[in-house]
Amino acid sequence: MITVTVRQKNDKDFASFTVEGHANFAEKGSDIVCAGVSAVTFGAVNAVEALTGTLLNITQGGDGGYLHCEVPKSLPKQTEEKVQLLLKGMLVALQTIERNYSDYIQITFK
Numbered sequence: 668m669i670t671v672t673v674r675q676k677n678d679k680d681f682a683s684f685t686v687e688g689h690a691n692f693a694e695k696g697s698d699i700v701c702a703g704v705s706a707v708t709f710g711a712v713n714a715v716e717a718l719t720g721t722l723l724n725i726t727q728g729g730d731g732g733y734l735h736c737e738v739p740k741s742l743p744k745q746t747e748e749k750v751q752l753l754l755k756g757m758l759v760a761l762q763t764i765e766r767n768y769s770d771y772i773q774i775t776f777k
Contacts, residue, residue, distance in 0.1 A: 669704055669772040671761055680747075681754045683737040684708075687728070690771040700771045703764050708734060711757035719749045 672685045686708050690700035715721055724737040738750055758774075765772045 668770075669700070671704075671772065671774040672777060673758065673774065674777045680751045681738055683735065684754070685733075685735045687733045689732050690768070692768065692771045700764065700768045704761065704772060707757055707760040707764070711753055711760075712736060714753050715750050718753065719746050721746060721750050 669686060669688045669690050674682045674684065676682045686704065690698055690704070692698045692700040712723055712725065715723055721739065721742060724739065726735040727733060738747075738754070742750065761772070761774060765774050
């Protein structure tokens with residue numbers, strides 16, 4: 668199962684998120700849940716960089732089953748708002764996947 672953990676600040680904005688595990692929905696190369704989660708998360712990380720110029724603090728696992736991203740502290744307010752909007756869009760997409768494939772992905776908040 669893929670687990671997504673969203674760590675929030677006091678105001679419900681993202682402080683960080685972690686994606687770990689494998690969906691095991693289908694064989695490697697045919698797993699649409701894994702592919703969807705990967706596309707959504709990496710697309711969001713790339714969008715944050717391309718559209719805001721912000722580099723998230725990223726840690727990845729070598730086997731592809733781990734991604735941890737932290738939002739830098741002390742961003743200018745306007746940049747922070749853009750970063751948060753992009754990450755909240757990512758969350759909506761992941762929740763859509765979770766709604767349809769809840770046996771293979773779980774999202775939690777801390």
